[in-house]
Amino acid sequence: MLGHDEESKILIELGKVRTENQDQTIADKDGENLAFWEAAEELKWGTASSMSTKAETIFKTFLAPGAPRWINIDGRTMGLTVKGLEHPHRYVLDAAQTHVFLLMKKDTFFRYLKSPVYKDIQKKALNPEPHNFSQAQLEQNTQTRSPGIHPIALWQQEEEEKAKAAVSMSRR
Numbered sequence: 001m002l003g004h005d006e007e008s009k010i011l012i013e014l015g016k017v018r019t020e021n022q023d024q025t026i027a028d029k030d031g032e033n034l035a036f037w038e039a040a041e042e043l044k045w046g047t048a049s050s051m052s053t054k055a056e057t058i059f060k061t062f063l064a065p066g067a068p069r070w071i072n073i074d075g076r077t078m079g080l081t082v083k084g085l086e087h088p089h090r091y092v093l094d095a096a097q098t099h100v101f102l103l104m105k106k107d108t109f110f111r112y113l114k115s116p117v118y119k120d121i122q123k124k125a126l127n128p129e130p131h132n133f134s135q136a137q138l139e140q141n142t143q144t145r146s147p148g149i150h151p152i153a154l155w156q157q158e159e160e161e162k163a164k165a166a167v168s169m170s171r172r
Contacts, residue, residue, distance in 0.1 A: 030108040032069045033100045036062045040093040040100075055088035063096075073099045 039062065043054045062071050063082060073081075077099050084092040112118055133141075 030104065030111065032062070032071050033104050033108065035069060036071045037097055037100050037104065040097040043088075043093060044090050051088050051090070055085050055092065058093065059085050071096070071100060 036058070039054070039058045043051065043058060046054055059067075059082070061067055061069050063078065063085070064070075073096050077095050081093060081096040
């Protein structure tokens with residue numbers, strides 16, 4: 001079972017994939033839910049000066065009757081959210097965002113895991129294509145790479161020195 005922070009990260013990743021693939025990953029109704037969730041995050045973490053404008057845009061886009069990207073949330077949550085938008089604050093959309101989050105958790109995420117886009121990403125992750133660097137790229141890497149010893153090698157050297165010191169102390 002994933003924690004709320006992990007689920008939030010997954011939804012953010014879904015948003016990145018959705019953006020990169022122009023909603024190929026997620027069905028239309030899920031696209032509205034994800035777009036609303038992202039808009040609520042923007043309101044929550046945005047500047048105080050833009051709060052009223054963002055809240056009005058979110059209302060017109062997702063919550064108003066006949067909104068172009070209307071989200072389907074229960075009447076009680078809708079009523080509380082719309083009433084709260086009369087005096088917007090950072091957390092005014094929390095109830096609606098939580099409702100949408102739970103809908104996506106139950107439905108969208110699992111549909112995404114079955115999607116061709118996810119399966120393609122998974123296949124590429126399990127069988128990555130080899131890197132084909134040009135000679136110029138390899139030379140540039142050699143020139144810009146900082147010389148240094150890997151931390152594990154340093155640790156091994158320190159452990160060897162400690163062992164040698166312990167042996168020499170025991171011989172005294």
